[in-house]
Amino acid sequence: MVKKGYTAVPKGSRAIAWTPRRCNKNRVAIPRGACGVVSGKSNARDYSWTRADIGGVIHTLHPWDWDFTPIRVGELRRWKDGRAGTFLVVKIESLLSCECLGDGNVFETTCRYLEDLTEVVSEAR
Numbered sequence: 680m681v682k683k684g685y686t687a688v689p690k691g692s693r694a695i696a697w698t699p700r701r702c703n704k705n706r707v708a709i710p711r712g713a714c715g716v717v718s719g720k721s722n723a724r725d726y727s728w729t730r731a732d733i734g735g736v737i738h739t740l741h742p743w744d745w746d747f748t749p750i751r752v753g754e755l756r757r758w759k760d761g762r763a764g765t766f767l768v769v770k771i772e773s774l775l776s777c778e779c780l781g782d783g784n785v786f787e788t789t790c791r792y793l794e795d796l797t798e799v800v801s802e803a804r
């Protein structure tokens with residue numbers, strides 16, 4: 680279930696979105712690597728459409744082109760199992776590609792791995 684504050688990540692190289700309303704003339708393609716923050720839902724034609732802030736503009740998202748994760752860029756996180764050190768989430772390109780900075784080193788992992796094994800120390804603004 681998608682919640683307000685989750686990160687919206689394009690699944691493919693270009694994901695469909697609409698701004699400001701859902702119609703063909705307002706259709707845009709968002710490139711891979713441009714993630715946004717879920718701001719709410721829009722109800723139209725008996726379907727609930729997710730809305731997200733991408734680059735300062737609110738977009739209505741095509742549900743089959745987007746993935747959602749509670750991990751956010753700019754969060755400071757730590758490991759639940761007691762491993763030393765905290766790390767910062769630097770970039771999210773897809774659910775399989777999440778770059779983090781810890782102990783001066785950049786490492787790449789998946790968002791699902793971080794969801795399961797880490798917790799938030801300081802939230803992103």
